[in-house]
Amino acid sequence: MNAPLPDHVRPRVQARPIPAAMLEALRTRFGERCSTALALRQQHGRDESVYDVPPPEAVVFCESTDDVAFVVRQAAQHAVPVIPFGVGSSLEGHLLAVQGGVSIDLARMNRIVAVNAEDLTVTVEAGVTREQLNRDIRDTGFFFPIDPGANASLGGMSATRASGTNAVRYGTMRENVLALTVVTAEGEVMRTGTRAKKSSAGYDLTRLYVGSEGTLGVITEITLRLYPLPEALSAAICTFASIDAAVRTTIQIIQLGVPIARCELLDANAIRGVNQYSKLELPEAPMLLMEFHGSAAGVKEQTETVQAIAHEHGGTAFRYASTPEERTRLWAARHQAYFAALQLRPGCRCQSTDTCVPISRLAESINESIAEAEASGIPYWTVGHVGDGNFHLSYLFYPDDAREATEVERLSEQMVRRALRLEGTCTGEHGIGLHKMGYLVDEAGPAALEAMKRIKRALDPKNIMNPGKVLAL
């Protein structure tokens, strides 16, 4: 069911075999926690992208930063690649072992190291997932807001600079990671910051490693900002005659400074899928799904302001809900959109192309991408974190159908090139991985690309940290 690697990616595939001495050292230290079983390797050699490459040669289940440092020191000694693995939910081929090597599974590093409620900080091991974190700290009255959809690990979310639905209010991983523990490419352990909320002390290593996709070191612990659980929460949905009207509504919400917590757009196709899947009767037209956090009075005021703005732009069927049950019902469309869409074409795969543009260019960006998808005949649907100018066009296709695979790649490329023309980025939150390396070259330009390459070479001189991703050296 997977697609072959596109031509521009294939040349990067090369094996760098694990020498027997290294495998022996890993087996001696880790025993059964070091495995070369094919099924395990295959499970660690893929993510949510659609490509097929050979799996890593071995998988090591690490339980501590020291474990990770041991593996990396071995890898450094023998110039063997290492690829950190969280839950495998990345989307652009980040985890594919294009040069072989060892997959470092961090799922067992799932301890909450320290909750500092007075400081609104928490330190976790890299394998803790966002759902686990919020479950474990529920009694403190605080929560961690970043929600990329998947129940990803916080190590993985840091490594890809993830964001998602709450970012419009709470920021992305960039704003919410205070400090990291990182195993360097030499197997040294470093701390990239302190627990202070801000600092001007030297180069911002934290932000350099957030979004580095495992190519500069392995993130093993993360200190995160927490937020007080809001006193009141309310959700709302509203339907519009066009994408333009929904986006204009969003722009005005942001311009007025309404502290909206979520502002999601779904297109008519997404709603159609959900209606079929869940036997709902939502209007099959562009819809905004919103959430408001604050004091009871504040949430009421936000809801009324947004309703008035939506009304100005012809929004209809404005409904809102304050109880958890009602909120869940309103958000059903958003939560079910992915699975509902897959049902529209049994057995298909979904490729979700992610771009982010200045919000004034968002309607143009979405409308043209949709027009191209319509013309191609490939089924698609759209969802957008529109408060941030970030949206995804998801194409439903059969990867082993060469015509469809090529067509999806072409649609995706047109969408990315448009985002770059409109002063946006080739990825708002999914990352570069393997798939978008060519686009990064165009987005960054020669001088910034050269700076990134120099940083990579300086911090990973043997090119063992998730090699062949982000940058072609």
Place this chain on the structure above:
Amino acid sequence: MNAPLPDHVRPRVQARPIPAAMLEALRTRFGERCSTALALRQQHGRDESVYDVPPPEAVVFCESTDDVAFVVRQAAQHAVPVIPFGVGSSLEGHLLAVQGGVSIDLARMNRIVAVNAEDLTVTVEAGVTREQLNRDIRDTGFFFPIDPGANASLGGMSATRASGTNAVRYGTMRENVLALTVVTAEGEVMRTGTRAKKSSAGYDLTRLYVGSEGTLGVITEITLRLYPLPEALSAAICTFASIDAAVRTTIQIIQLGVPIARCELLDANAIRGVNQYSKLELPEAPMLLMEFHGSAAGVKEQTETVQAIAHEHGGTAFRYASTPEERTRLWAARHQAYFAALQLRPGCRCQSTDTCVPISRLAESINESIAEAEASGIPYWTVGHVGDGNFHLSYLFYPDDAREATEVERLSEQMVRRALRLEGTCTGEHGIGLHKMGYLVDEAGPAALEAMKRIKRALDPKNIMNPGKVLAL
């Protein structure tokens, strides 16, 4: 009136003279905009720190990114240092020409390049000051909130990762710079990001250059986030029996999620100075000065919540004000504190030591620093951006009195070492410059320091970008 360089800094002073050929090339291109006049060089060879070192050999007034690139290409060719200069308001010796070279004055690069109101972004040249920016965009209904006190240039604020009073709500320069134009150490021009609000495309060069203090390249343009001018604004002051009570009030405000815009602490000494200076009769006790932004109802709700919290902690003399005139009166103490303090010791200098700690350690941190200052007999006063755990102890002393200079250095060191012990940072917002290089070594630890040095060497192989600052190579 200036102090000699402390012993740990002096060895870094070394001249790297400008060859005649380079001076000739600069004069040919820049004419009178290239100067070697002593008065100008001296003016560009100091900042608000207290040290005396020889001035740069030449000053070039640049008017464009191309001008800067020309100077840097010359400097690269002849291995001559360059030091970017904004308004000269940095505090830790950032601008001192410890290795000679050329001061690049950016004050004439003061154009607003583009206001994109729909996207809440603005692009400015590096010499634009924050007051100029807010004046020039006043009619748009938006503002740029970061306020470090001085009317600094936005290039300088980016280079030192500045913050100040509004950071508790709006973040620091780290959160508010979207992208930079940078002249690299080879004189190439690069753009570190796009106008998209978020991105996962490659290494975060923007955040690497924010806070790099001119040691990796010269920032020539900055794209910033803007915010809607709040519908309503209110200020409040409240007096407490102890620093502890004021800090406990602050912690509770933050824990409850009150979106307070400013939360400043002044100690009794600061108030005493202001009372004498301005003939006021404020209670000479720890005081919180606060500001609230939001809708009219929201601001009222915030003010009431904070008043109730302050009351719980014994806060008295709670006063608030909504009109601009009343607000200015309430904030008089904060705005006059520096000049009022200097009047307490005619002819003295003020050294302001800056640390930031997790907010739960803030009261301990301030109280012990105050006790040490009391014991030393050196006059001092305290002000803190306490919502962020950031505070300054300012010592009033005569730099040419060796005993006082030594004593201030000792007090400052004790305060920094305490911050590091309490999981904080040696600088929340002033930067490393020359003065705090030793503390950065201790804070970062060997592996992180090595990573910073590798980055510096990779991006500035000839060590010409503000050499001898931040890192000792």
